Amino acid sequence: MTALPVEAAAVLSVVQDVTGFADPHDQNAYQVGLLPSSDPDRPHTVAVLMMPRDGTRLAATCCTNMLRTFPNIRTVLMAGIAGGVPRPAEPDRHVRLGDIVVATEGLIDYGHVRETDTGAVLRGRQSGGTLANRLLRAAGQLRLTEEQTGRRPWEEWLDPDRHEQAGRYPRPPADTDVLRTGDQVIPHPLPPEPAPAPGMPQIHYGAIGSADVLMKSERRRDELAGQHPDLRAVEMEGSGIAASTAANERSWFMVRGVADYAATGKNDRWHRYASYTAAVYLRALLAATPPLAAPRALVSGRALPLVPEPEQQALDALLIDVPPDVDLRAVWHAAVPDLPEPDREVFSTPGAVYHHLARYNARAGEPHPAFRFVDRLGRAMANSPTGRELRGWAAARAGLGHQAVDERDSPEDPATRAGKARPALVLRITVDGIDRTRCRITPFLQTTRGPWRPVPGPGEPVDVPRADLAAATAVLVGKAEEAWRDTADRADIEFVLPTALLNEAVQWYPGPEILGESKPIGIEYAVAVRSLERMRETRVHRAWGQRWRQLDRQPFTGRVFRGRGDPADLDDWATELISDDGYLVVVLSSPPGTEVGTGELRAALRAGVPIILWDQREPRPADGTQGLERLVAEPTGLLPENTRRIRIEAASDPAHFGRSVALLWDDADRPITERQADS
Template sequence: MSALLRDAVVVRVDDDPHDYRIGHLDSIDPNRPHRVALTTMALDNTRNAATTCTDLLRTFPSIRCVLLTGIAGGVPAPQHPERHVRLGDVVVPVSGVVDYGHTRERAGVAEPRRPLGGLSMAMLRAVRRIQQSAYTGAPPAWQEWLLPAREQPMATFARPPATTDQLHAGDNMIDHPAPAASGHVDGEPKIHYGRIGCADVLQMDEKRRDDLATRHEVLAFEMESAGVAASATSRGVEWFMVRGVVDYCDRHKTDRWHPYASLTAAGFTRRLLADCRPFPVWRTVTGSGVIALMSDQQADRLVALLDEAPPLDLPRLWRAAVGNAVPMPAAPPDNVTDLFHHLLGVNANAENLPPALAAAEEVATHCDSRLASRIRDCVDQVALQLQIVEAVRRRRGLAGPRAQPQPPDPAPAAPIRPCLLIQIERDGIDQQACEVRYWIQRRSDSWDPEPGEPRRTTFQRVERVMQEAIRHAESVWRDGQGPFEIELLLPTDLLHEAVEWWRTELEEPAPTPLCLDYPIVVRSLDRMRATFRHRVWADRWKALWRPPARHRLYWGRPATDDSLDQWNAVLRTDTEITTVSLGTSPERSEGGAELRSALNAGVPVILWDRRVPLDSSTIRLIEKLAEDEPELLRDRLAELRRAAATAADQPHHPGRHLALLWDDPERTVYEGPRS
């Protein structure tokens, strides 16, 4: 892979033991190559794979897909030539990976507990394109795939002589099926699509190999994908795998085919990415050294708007963007969007304004007011990120009467506190079972949570699993400065649980409620996963912090009022509402309906009393809690809960029953747009 990478540079990062090569590989879009971070695992097992993947994703948080490329042991099938795997062939797990080392024993038979999820749909679509090409008769261009970009042969990775591809049955050497029957071409690898088996087992037993292959319908065996899958999916990142076959998982295995099989896996990976659309990540312009102005998602949105612009004089537009110092390319662009892509690779001018943005500003002056406003909104977003708002304002001052007002100053962001985010999700079949995942945020400067090991457990033991997560977090925070918080990421049907009163120090004589040691809030797992709700959620969050930052309260319905439609309509039409106080607990149908309506409307802060419908004393208390800056609400509620723990009338103290959903859309652990 290192030999096939373009423009590669070596990068070393503090607090990360791995070396990385950063470079480019072609995508299906010739103007937007994939930007790739490449590293190599030190050892071949699932634990090391998980650790390496976790380090990779922590160092490069914008990664959108993890590709595992390497070698595997193949499963020969001389009695079924169409499935026969030979040395140097490539196996692609389009049907998934079987974690046969993670099993459930039942009636003396070991069964895999669950399939490895998270395979990249983008990669599967690219595989389908390659398969479609094969169906039309286009032969695999292996000679092109297996050479580096500089097109020099690599003798180190040469294909071994065919006589070294020896197949055995016990101690006897047997013949391979005829190439015409197995679909092989002399001197070239064959691509197999199917299923791969994974476990921390180096397979060298012919009988065991065939038994597992028959039971699980696998074409090859390897030792890393389960670790990569666990690490990547815990961060909401897709993954995929390509394997080159080096042996037949028997006692006759040698290392002779390792270099060539590594190359065939790397070559197919290169082809796979060439048929895959570029992911929406930050990039550099290939070969220019120019840092990307915007994410691919922002660029796509701006290009879509530029496509709506009327026909323009392109040479004049070029001069308006860069002046006369930089001539137009020898092959001039055919339209505005091509010109925009060219300008992404040109450095900013003396006014500190990138030419691509200058061109977008110039296009806006020739558009109707609606389209011009949308183009300038996109430019404003990029300008705020690059801290060049003043340069954009100066440009608009030169643009004449069509120029729009300067963009408003951004609202202050909510402060980031170190926290432990714990996700609890009910099992889809066994309602007494659940899965617990957690992420540790150790820093205060940026949101970069580190995943822990997911655990399956029961609700009876969930406090014990949470205690392990808390102790892990405390060991990470031991040299840090608080306050430290715990956020519970829950599906809607669990949001009513009094999680702040769940306990830790369970082995001690007096287990301690969580709320005595930490501010506790709940968050919506369903909304975090529903990316189609993120825009309105982010808009409400911004309204919460827009100067003057304050809660804009909306009260739940009285117990006698059943007009949910009208209540919901007011909530939807008044986009300045940031905080909802439910009329009753979500455990009741009325409160549950209000909760779902508030979540769907994007409300980031929701309070409720778990006891009874709102009364006058609770209303006054909530008004008091929410009367100042939004950030104080969590601390005031934490104080109220601590007071409840020491109160003589604890069962009746309001701090025992008030719940808070505090849901920041910028603090996500699943894929989705961020503001």
């Protein structure tokens, strides 16, 4: 995406095989073409969109329309110009005109503020969305190559002797790069080593500020720079694109050429060159990025029928008999979790869902998605004749039989994996910074099975004494049940807790009183805790996500790492844990709150370990050790349900170890961001 004609022209100058594309249902006009990938035989297919004007709100709208028109887009990139944030007193972070800024540290939405009596306060650093990990890795590879060999592949595109496009985007004279503080000219420091060749841009990796405000204030620019040491530039579209990609479950990335210093006296002299530098770096970045797997494509126009007409009529007759209380969305996400959820109208009838899926192509060697839907629908009605007929119909058409149709849906593939979730109530609890006896509970609700899209609620955040956490939780669980009343699916409860509260026995908090009776929530729901500190500390998210996604590998090779209980051995234990990413489960030797337990917990969180178990008693009795070992001996994906099972057993036996087992089940694909918490 680009905001200005000069930016779009610069990007198109490095794209190959460009052709126009228009959709009658989309007011955007596109150019599509190819850019090289790390595989010479498989270039990236790209769509280039020029917005009608700049601005974050318009960027969000244009981006959303583009993702509807091109449903297979995986990442949205913003390329163009930005205002640089100079730091002449810090040569290694000083940004100059013509330099390139890469948003490897995300966005700072400086227009998203809370007005207070003392002035405006930023409500959140990130504007939402997920940075594209593939491009982050490629940027890291380019940095490594530059450091080791001095090779900068983007520079050849800036040499007019090698590429004629460079002649159309000449670098302005050096004497036009003037930095001022008021009326005083500030000399530029020498660039840090290894410096690029004379007349070539420096690459800066960091954060980019974004707001729906044209920055022309030296004072405001420097205030932001003081608040955010990694801020390198400011622009006007990124936060809208990040918000749109978040809403559509895509990733984003941004490369900007520095055209001015975001202060008074701005002019267009460096616009063309800065636009071109961003485009050529973007080309080099994609050339270092592996191509995406070939997507499953929609059939254009009228799809060929999947089965002969008589068979289709027989199926349609069966689909009419499906009871109206079957949750079609839940069946969709269980059957075809990799496909985007369609509009609400598609879920009006089972037949509408089937015929929508019939428009898709199937991947080689897999049952057609429409057949998988029919099979899952039959399983949702397993005890009825119609359900059995639906499963038989799907198995016969897939040519595989029941067992083969089902083999991808093993018990080790729970609905909570890979960003797909059952209905869930997430309670984010923070401790007051002044009065440590008080807490704030911020609730979030996942209303249906499907992609992870929690919304604030039910109700507003509440401030309560720590002693009243259980009572406040019961109220929120009751409100969540009211929101879930139209779904027949199971529901989960998660507590996002600071380390000081992680050993709280939240699983035994009482639920709401229903028909005169209240049960502990750990009996009625799969209850797990998550780490508030790790969710906030983005620098460990890469390691956390890398370990979490190993849970889906087949064959499963993840291992358990057990605490040793020796304070003197803790450093060596932590080093071994962080150096071997095959450890996906840690069993603490002591609960958090003890010296060793807290040390082991922090080391596991730092290493990105997604699953942590412990006995809440100190010292841990023998039955606790034996019980934890029985749990980790079962398939890892079953831990939430197995933990709930032993809690049910413990409800009638005060001596059962299940009364004190705690599970941290921290899904890296299901974040609760600071932006969501502030909404």
